[in-house]
Amino acid sequence: MSYLRSKFRHPALPKNKLGYTVDYYEGSLSTLCAGCGHDSISAAIAQACFELNIEPHRVAKLSGIGCSSKTPAYFLNNSHGFNSVHGRMPSVATGANLANRDLIYLGVSGDGDSASIGMGQFVHVIRRNLNMVYIVMNNGCYGLTKGQDSATADIGSKNKSGQINLFESIDLASLAIELGATFVAQSFSGDKEQLIPLIKAGMSHPGFAFINVISPCVTFNNNVGSTKSYDYVRQHMEATSTFDFVPLAHEIRTQYEEGETQHLTMHDGTVIQLHKLAKDWNPLDRVSAVNAVGRARRDGEILTGLLYMIPECKELHALLNTTDRPLNSLTENELCPGADILESINESLR
Amino acid sequence: MNDIKTNDFVIRFANVNGTGSASANALFTKAIFKMGVPVTPKNIFPSNIQGLPTWYEVRVSERGFLGRREGIDFMVSVNPQSMKKDIADVRPGGYFLYDSTKPLHADMIRDDINYIGIPLMQLSNSNYSDPRQRQLFKNIIYVGALAIFFDIEFKVLEELLAVQFKGKEKLIEPNIKALQLGIDYVREHFEHPLPLRVERRDLLGDAIMMSGNSACALGAIYGGATVAAWYPITPSTSVVDAFTKYAEKYRIDKETGKRNFAIVQAEDELAAIGMVIGANWNGARSFTATSGPGLSLMNEFLGLAYFSEIPTVLIDVQRTGPSTGMPTRTQQSDLLEAAYAAHGDTKHVLLFPASPRECFLMTAEAFDLAEKLQTPVIVMTDLDLGMNEHVSQPLKWDDNRKYNRGKVLGAAELDAIGRYGRYLDTDGDGIPYRTIPATHATKGAFVTRGSSRDEYAAYTEDSAAYVRNMERLTKKFETAREMVPAPKFFQDGKTSETGVIFFGTSTYAAKEAFQMLRDDGFAIDAMRPKAFPFGREFVDFVNDHEKIFVIEQNRDAQFRSLMLIELGLDPNKLVPVLNYDGMPITADFIYNQIKENLSGK
Ligand SMILES: Cc1ncc(C[n+]2csc(CCOP(=O)(O)OP(=O)(O)O)c2C)c(N)n1
Ligand code: SF4
Ligand SMILES: [Mg+2]
Numbered sequence: 001m002s003y004l005r006s007k008f009r010h011p012a013l014p015k016n017k018l019g020y021t022v023d024y025y026e027g028s029l030s031t032l033c034a035g036c037g038h039d040s041i042s043a044a045i046a047q048a049c050f051e052l053n054i055e056p057h058r059v060a061k062l063s064g065i066g067c068s069s070k071t072p073a074y075f076l077n078n079s080h081g082f083n084s085v086h087g088r089m090p091s092v093a094t095g096a097n098l099a100n101r102d103l104i105y106l107g108v109s110g111d112g113d114s115a116s117i118g119m120g121q122f123v124h125v126i127r128r129n130l131n132m133v134y135i136v137m138n139n140g141c142y143g144l145t146k147g148q149d150s151a152t153a154d155i156g157s158k159n160k161s162g163q164i165n166l167f168e169s170i171d172l173a174s175l176a177i178e179l180g181a182t183f184v185a186q187s188f189s190g191d192k193e194q195l196i197p198l199i200k201a202g203m204s205h206p207g208f209a210f211i212n213v214i215s216p217c218v219t220f221n222n223n224v225g226s227t228k229s230y231d232y233v234r235q236h237m238e239a240t241s242t243f244d245f246v247p248l249a250h251e252i253r254t255q256y257e258e259g260e261t262q263h264l265t266m267h268d269g270t271v272i273q274l275h276k277l278a279k280d281w282n283p284l285d286r287v288s289a290v291n292a293v294g295r296a297r298r299d300g301e302i303l304t305g306l307l308y309m310i311p312e313c314k315e316l317h318a319l320l321n322t323t324d325r326p327l328n329s330l331t332e333n334e335l336c337p338g339a340d341i342l343e344s345i346n347e348s349l350r
Numbered sequence: 351m352n353d354i355k356t357n358d359f360v361i362r363f364a365n366v367n368g369t370g371s372a373s374a375n376a377l378f379t380k381a382i383f384k385m386g387v388p389v390t391p392k393n394i395f396p397s398n399i400q401g402l403p404t405w406y407e408v409r410v411s412e413r414g415f416l417g418r419r420e421g422i423d424f425m426v427s428v429n430p431q432s433m434k435k436d437i438a439d440v441r442p443g444g445y446f447l448y449d450s451t452k453p454l455h456a457d458m459i460r461d462d463i464n465y466i467g468i469p470l471m472q473l474s475n476s477n478y479s480d481p482r483q484r485q486l487f488k489n490i491i492y493v494g495a496l497a498i499f500f501d502i503e504f505k506v507l508e509e510l511l512a513v514q515f516k517g518k519e520k521l522i523e524p525n526i527k528a529l530q531l532g533i534d535y536v537r538e539h540f541e542h543p544l545p546l547r548v549e550r551r552d553l554l555g556d557a558i559m560m561s562g563n564s565a566c567a568l569g570a571i572y573g574g575a576t577v578a579a580w581y582p583i584t585p586s587t588s589v590v591d592a593f594t595k596y597a598e599k600y601r602i603d604k605e606t607g608k609r610n611f612a613i614v615q616a617e618d619e620l621a622a623i624g625m626v627i628g629a630n631w632n633g634a635r636s637f638t639a640t641s642g643p644g645l646s647l648m649n650e651f652l653g654l655a656y657f658s659e660i661p662t663v664l665i666d667v668q669r670t671g672p673s674t675g676m677p678t679r680t681q682q683s684d685l686l687e688a689a690y691a692a693h694g695d696t697k698h699v700l701l702f703p704a705s706p707r708e709c710f711l712m713t714a715e716a717f718d719l720a721e722k723l724q725t726p727v728i729v730m731t732d733l734d735l736g737m738n739e740h741v742s743q744p745l746k747w748d749d750n751r752k753y754n755r756g757k758v759l760g761a762a763e764l765d766a767i768g769r770y771g772r773y774l775d776t777d778g779d780g781i782p783y784r785t786i787p788a789t790h791a792t793k794g795a796f797v798t799r800g801s802s803r804d805e806y807a808a809y810t811e812d813s814a815a816y817v818r819n820m821e822r823l824t825k826k827f828e829t830a831r832e833m834v835p836a837p838k839f840f841q842d843g844k845t846s847e848t849g850v851i852f853f854g855t856s857t858y859a860a861k862e863a864f865q866m867l868r869d870d871g872f873a874i875d876a877m878r879p880k881a882f883p884f885g886r887e888f889v890d891f892v893n894d895h896e897k898i899f900v901i902e903q904n905r906d907a908q909f910r911s912l913m914l915i916e917l918g919l920d921p922n923k924l925v926p927v928l929n930y931d932g933m934p935i936t937a938d939f940i941y942n943q944i945k946e947n948l949s950g951k
Contacts, residue, residue: 028808028809057791073809080798082798083800084654088624091622092625094621095577095629097628098614099628099629099631100632102788120617121617121620121624322609327611328634332752332753335571335574335610338749339746342568342745343744349558
C-alpha cells in the first residue's frame with residue numbers, strides 16, 4: 001500500500017488553461033506496493049493530461065487484469081474507467097472507441113496481460129490502428145499472481161525465487177513496429193522527464209500509440225539478475241533521443257545543435273522536437289528503428305524514446321468510413337429505416 | 351398412390367455441393383409459394399464447399415404444416431454418390447427422378463417405386479457449350495420437368511426468372527430454354543401431370559418467405575444496432591452478412607455518404623464479444639452473432655457483462671456440437687450453456703424465436719431488453735430457422751416506437767440528484783441507473799469492474815457488499831421474468847391434465863403432431879415459451895398440468911433441466927421428447943412418442 005497522500009496543496013499550485021490544478025487529474029488512493037513502478041506511470045499520465053489541458057471526463061481509461069490494470073482507478077477520477085478481463089482490454093477499447101470517436105482512449109495493460117493471454121488482441125488492435133494510447137507497464141513478471149515469469153522476462157534472468165528464465169523474451173516494442181504500429185515508444189517508469197512528453201505525444205497521435213514502459217515490480221522482480229529491476233534499467237537505459245512536445249502555436253526553443261534535432265509535425269499542428277542521441281536512427285524509417293532496437297537488445301541495452309512513428313495515418317474510423325458523429329449519439333431518426341421501407345422489404349420477399 | 355394428392359407432398363433433391371443446384375431448387379420452391387400454397391424448404395448440407403452430397407427437402411402442405419414430415423414422395427437424384435441411399439429413402443409408391451444419360455445399375459432397382467429417367471446431362475450438353483452453363487442448366491432442366499409433372503404454372507416461373515435476373519436480362523432466355531427442355535422431354539416421354547400436384551390457392555395472404563438470419567439482421571437494423579463485431583462460423587455467418595447488406599443500403603448518411611454503423615470482423619469470438627461490451631458500455635447498441643463454439647469462447651466476457659451490468663446482445667444460431675462435430679446440422683443444444691454462461695453465479699435472459707417474424711421482432715426487442723435490464727440477452731435461434739427460408743407473417747414496425755434505453759442518467763439528471771451510486775437499487779426493482787462516459791464533467795464517472803465494489807462503484811472486497819450486490823442481481827432477474835415476452839398458448843384456459851411444451855423450430859412439427867393427437871382423441875394443452883427466465887404464466891401452466899411433455903432438439907433434455915433447476919419440480923412430471931440427430935424434428939416422431947406414452951398409461 002502506498003503512503004497516504006497528503007491533503008495539503010500549495011495554494012499557488014499552477015493551473016492549466018482550463019483552470020484546473022494537477023490534483024484534479026488524480027485518482028483514488030493507490031493500493032499497489034509502495035515504490036511500485038506502476039504508480040509513477042499513473043502520476044505521469046495525470047501530469048500529461050494536466051499539461052495537455054484535457055477535460056478528464058473526455059477520457060475513457062480501460063485495462064485488463066493485473067496490478068498494472070488496477071491503475072486506472074488511481075488517476076483521472078472524473079474519467080469513466082473499465083477494468084475488464086485478463087488480456088482483453090483491446091477489444092473492449094475497440095468497441096468503446098467505435099461507439100464514440102470523440103473521446104480520448106487510454107488503455108493500460110501489463111506484460112502478462114499483453115504479451116501472453118492478450119497477445120492475440122494486442123496484435124490485432126495494432127493492425128486496426130485504433131485511435132488510442134496503449135501503455136504496457138512492463139515489469140517482466142506477473143505481479144498480481146505473485147511473481148511468475150512473464151513472456152517479457154529476459155532469457156537467463158533470475159526471478160525472485162532464484163529460478164532462471166529458460167525462454168526467449170518477447171520484445172513488445174519491436175513487435176509493434178513490425179506489425180505496423182503508427183507510434184511506438186519505450187520508456188522507464190522512473191524517468192518522468194521522458195515519459196510525460198511521450199504520453200502527451202501519444203495522446204496527440206491520430207492512431208494507435210504504443211508506449212512500452214519498463215516498470216519495476218519492487219516486490220517480485222527488483223532483485224539482482226532481473227533486467228527489469230531499477231538498478232539494471234538505470235544502468236542500461238540508452239535514450240534514442242530526448243524531446244519536447246510542443247502544443248500547437250508554441251514557440252520552439254532550439255537548445256540543441258541542428259543536425260541532431262528533428263521536428264515532427266503532428267496532424268493537429270502540434271510539433272514534436274526530437275533531439276537525437278543515437279546517430280543511426282530515424283524515427284520515420286521502420287528499418288532503421290527496427291535495427292536500432294535490435295542492436296540495443298543484443299547488447300543488453302534498453303533503448304528509450306520515440307522509436308518509430310507515422311505522423312499521418314488512417315485510424316479505424318477513417319478505414320471503416322464511419323460517420324463523423326459519435327455512433328452513440330445517433331437516434332431512431334438516423335438508425336431506423338421505418339415502416340414503409342419494411343413494407344417494401346416484405347414485398348420483395350413475397 | 352393412385353389417389354391425387356394436391357398440395358401435400360415431400361420432395362427431396364440430392365445434389366452435389368457447389369454445382370449451382372441451390373438457385374434452381376429455390377426457384378422450384380418459390381414457384382409453389384407464388385401459387386399461394388404453404389411450402390417449406392430445408393437445406394441438408396455438408397461442412398464443405400464443393401464436392402460432397404447435399405440435399406434440399408421441400409414440404410408442400412395445403413393444411414399449412416411446415417415442419418418436417420417423414421417419408422419422401424419424390425426424389426430428384428442428380429448425385430450418383432448418394433444414389434443408393436436416396437433410392438432407399440423413397441416411400442413405397444413414390445417417385446425417383448434420375449439422370450438417365452447413363453443407365454441405372456441393376457442393384458438400384460426397387461420394384462415398389464416409380465422411376466423417371468431424364469437424360470439431364472445429355473440434354474444440357476447438346477444445348478449448351480460452356481462447361482459451366484452445362485452444369486448449371488442441368489439443374490434448370492429438372493425444374494422444368496418438375497413443373498410439368500406437378501402442374502406448376504409456367505408463367506410463375508417466368509416471372510421469378512425475370513425478378514432474379516433483373517439487370518442481367520440476357521440470362522433470362524437461356525434459363526427459359528432450359529426449363530422448356532425439361533418440359534418438352536416430359537411431354538414426349540411420360541404421363542403428366544402426376545398424382546402429386548400443386549394447385550393454385552390463396553392460403554398465404556400477405557406472408558413472406560425469408561430466413562431467420564436475415565430477419566435477425568433486419569431486427570438489429572431496426573433495433574438501432576450501430577456496432578456489430580463477429581467471427582465467422584456456420585450457421586450464424588449469414589446474420590452479419592445480411593446486416594452488412596442492409597446497413598449498406600439503409601444506414602448511409604445521405605449528406606456525407608458515410609456510414610452510420612461499424613462492422614468489425616474480429617480476431618476471434620473473445621474479441622467479438624469484448625467489442626460488443628465496450629460499445630454498449632459506451633452507449634452504442636451493439637451485437638454479435640455466433641454459434642456453439644463461439645458461445646463457449648464468450649463465456650468469460652458474458653460473466654463480466656452480467657456482473658458489471660452492461661447491456662449485451664448476442665444471437666446464438668445453434669448447431670450440433672462440438673467444433674469438429676456436424677457444424678451444418680441443426681440442434682437446440684446450447685440452452686444450458688447460454689442460460690448459465692460464465693463462472694460464478696450467473697444467469698442470462700434468453701429469447702426463443704420460432705419464425706422469421708419473431709427473429710426480427712425479438713432481435714429488435716433484445717436491444718430494449720438488454721438496456722432496460724442492463725444485462726446480456728441471448729437470442730436463441732438454430733440452423734434450421736436461421737439458414738432455411740420459412741414462410742412467415744410479414745415483418746411489422748410501428749413508426750411511433752422509440753428505443754427504450756432503460757435507466758440512463760444524463761447531465762441534468764446527475765446535477766439534480768445528490769450522490770450518484772451506480773449500483774444503488776433506487777427503484778426497488780434491482781435495476782440501477784447507469785451513466786455513459788463523458789456525460790458530465792464531475793459527476794457520474796466510475797470504474798466499471800466485476801464485483802469487488804460497493805453501491806457507489808468504489809472498490810471493496812467486503813463480503814457484505816458482495817452479498818448485497820448478488821441479492822440485487824437476483825431481484826433484477828425477478829424483474830426480468832415479467833419483462834420478457836410471455837408464452838403463447840394454443841387453447842383458452844385449461845382443457846386437459848396433460849400439457850406439452852415446445853419452443854423455437856420444434857414448433858412447426860409440434861403443431862402438426864398436436865393436431866394429429868387431437869384427431870386421435872387425445873386432448874392436450876400446449877404452450878410455447880418465448881423466453882427465459884420463466885414468468886408467471888409459464889409457471890401457472892406447469893402447475894396446472896399433471897403431466898407435461900417437453901419437446902426439444904438435444905439429447906440431454908436441457909429445457910426440461912432448466913425447468914427443474916428454476917422451478918424445483920418433480921422430475922416425473924416432465925416427460926422428455928427428444929430429437930438430436932441433427933435433422934429438424936418431425937411431426938411423426940413427436941406424435942409417436944407422445945401417443946405411445948399416453949396409450950401405455
Ligand atoms: C483468465 C484469467 N486467468 C488468470 C488470471 C489470474 N491473473 C491475474 S493477474 C495475472 C497476471 C498479470 O500480470 P501482468 O499483466 O504482467 O500485470 P502485473 O500484475 O505484473 O502488473 C494473472 C495471470 C485472471 N485474472 N484471469
Ligand atoms: S506486486 Fe509488484 S507490480 Fe504488483 S503492486 Fe507490488 S510492486 Fe507493483
Ligand atoms: Mg507484469
